[in-house]
Structures are given as C-alpha cells and as structure tokens.
Amino acid sequence: MKFIDRTPEELDAVFLTHEHSDHIGGVGPLVRKYSIPLYATNGTIQAGKKLGSVPVFNPIRAGETVQLNGLDIEPYTTSHDAQESVAYVIRCQNRKLGHATDMGLVTNEVREILKNSHVLLLESNHDVEMLDVGPYPWALKQRIKSNLGHLSNEACGELLTAIKHENLQRVILMHLSQTNNHPDIAHITALQALGSHTPVLSLADQAQPTELIEV
Numbered sequence: 001m002k003f004i005d006r007t008p009e010e011l012d013a014v015f016l017t018h019e020h021s022d023h024i025g026g027v028g029p030l031v032r033k034y035s036i037p038l039y040a041t042n043g044t045i046q047a048g049k050k051l052g053s054v055p056v057f058n059p060i061r062a063g064e065t066v067q068l069n070g071l072d073i074e075p076y077t078t079s080h081d082a083q084e085s086v087a088y089v090i091r092c093q094n095r096k097l098g099h100a101t102d103m104g105l106v107t108n109e110v111r112e113i114l115k116n117s118h119v120l121l122l123e124s125n126h127d128v129e130m131l132d133v134g135p136y137p138w139a140l141k142q143r144i145k146s147n148l149g150h151l152s153n154e155a156c157g158e159l160l161t162a163i164k165h166e167n168l169q170r171v172i173l174m175h176l177s178q179t180n181n182h183p184d185i186a187h188i189t190a191l192q193a194l195g196s197h198t199p200v201l202s203l204a205d206q207a208q209p210t211e212l213i214e215v
Ligand SMILES: [Zn+2]
Pocket: 018, 020, 080, 082, 102
C-alpha cells in the first residue's frame, strides 16, 4: 500500500474470495488493527481458522450484491477446492470490473457474469507443459489441473476469446505461478486470444503491487 501511496486507514472493507493461505494470510491482523469490516462467505469464515477473531464480519453469498460506497459488488460461485469460494464482479454506474481467479473451470455462468466488463482481472496460473515437467509432486499437479484447481494460460485465453468485446479497456493477468509459468508465455497467450482487440494488457506480480487503475 505504501508503494502505491495508500494507507490501511483508507480501506473501507476487505472482501475475501476463499480461505487458502495465499488469500487470507495477514488479513486477521489487518482487520483487527484497523477495525476494517470483513466480507466473506460463511464457508470461508468457517474454513479460514487462521483468520482468528474478526471485529466486523459481514456474511456474503454468491448472487447477492453488496452495496458499498457507490459500488455494487456481486460475488459469484467459483469451481475451486475451497469451501464456498467466490470471485467478484464490481459495477459502478455504467462501468464494470470482472474478476476471475482461483477456479479450475470456466462455466457458462462465469462467462455470462464477466460479459461486458470494461476491466478484467483474470487468472493465468500456469503453462500446462511447464506444470507437467516441473518439480511439483504428482498429486499437486493433478489438483492444479483439476476442475477445482486453477486456470492455465490456455484456459485464460479461451475465456478472453469468449468474452472480449469492443469496450474492453484493460486486462490484468493474475495469480501467475512462479514455478509453473513464465510471464512471457502468459502474456503472449492472452495477446493471441485478444487478436485485433487491443485493451491495455498487463500482468500482476507476486512481489509488487499493481499500479492503481481507473475503471
Ligand atoms: Zn485457492
């Protein structure tokens, strides 16, 4: 937050997608220290023991839009090996941001809810070949490739091909594996999927924050 000139005091809320440690690590201390309301499904809270006590917990459910400071935030169900996991679509006036990470399968419902987004945050987790020949144990490889795992570069590309449209302005590839992917492969796969469409395409990095963007 410091890198992008923001402070935790400015946070109005934290929304969780699911209980895996790469998503809830540090959230407990953060929301306790700054008394930030936490929004999550009951499943995430139940399974997210590491969160500890949460000062203000607002339970959410897939399909039920939360209104917050002029934003309509709609959680939707994801196919992932977590308890009641969700991703989000955020609308404000006529603008729409679609988010899709931590899912092993892109269903019709996912394509439908992400349609007409002006900004897309999409998972491009792994290159299937790199995963296959990489160092992960067999069971973990199977987990990642399963319908409850993560989207490959190719799956991300297929999703982009299905939902790209004239008013898509920006795409950010997210949740890239440091072991089983290379940013150049993710980037070129998405570029190929976009074809003649030319939204700004960038990649989120695990080690540094993504620049602030206007939707
Ligand atoms: Zn996960």
